[in-house]
Amino acid sequence: HITVDNLVEEHYSRNPRLVNGLYQWGYIEELGLGIDRMIEDMVNAGHPPPKFESPGHRFTVTLYNARDEARPPEPWENNMNERQLKALEYVQRNGSISNGDYRQLCQHVGPETLRLDLVDMVNRGVLLKIGDKRGTRYILK
Template sequence: MKEGKKYEYPPDAVKEAIVNAIVHRDYSSTGNVQVRVFDDRIEIWNPGRLPEGWTVEKLKEEHDSIPKNPLIANQFFLIKLIEKWGTGTNDMINECINWGLPEPEFEFTGTSLVVTFRKAKLSEENLQALRLNERQKKAWEYVLINKKITNEDYRGLFPNISGETARLDFIDLVNKDILKKVGRTKGVYYILSPKLSPIYLQKS
């Protein structure tokens, strides 16, 4: 991953999903590991089945590591593409939460395991209910991608607004538990509020 580049999805989570797909793929299948990129989501398709007796819900819990291809898994461990056994799916979940995105979805189609990463966005209905202006909507989108926003960033997005307008916009976003203020004076920045209610999030 390029240092300093901003991503819409947590790179480590996507990498983990791809590594898992390669390690757990059924190589007797004619299907291939696929990475499907859409405007609102990324899907990683892995031909194969879950271990006997497992459900996708088990992937969200602490579980044993049962690689279908131990030779590949061991090589990936040696080159540090795998750091700990049996933690990959939980790491993906934590990465997405820390990124301010919905948890990844795990689905078994009958022939493939599909991991889906989705963008989070405010629904139009909730935007109307919260009465956010267009600038504030942009601030929300900016934080989803960049993980934080400063007053300087905001003024860069909207160079024609006054400092007082920017200040009032941020106060409103904080009061509505959309953003959280961090720091003081010149070091102030804003992140996604941990109090943000799930009802304000809509999966694309």
């Protein structure tokens, strides 16, 4: 079951035969990449990520033209460590952050600690994880 909250992680084809045909004919490149690609392209272009809403029986995607420079809510800042605040500032300036970017920001901290910082920010709903493995980027949620 796909919801707005799990849209990036879950992939579902209502008509798998139609999707397979479109894939075979070259109309789609890979199954399940549409939402991921939309988010990544928006962030790479310097825009905020799309906003997905599902009120009632409709589904709405809002694409923004300019980056929102709003700061995160005060309660998040009070519960984040200095590294996480540094990562958040980086995302606000650059649109996204990778694990490698974060390691450059915090060179004297171990990679596992930094990975756990990013996981924590995703779990809190501050960041959204896009992609996987070496292509993973984190954007403001």
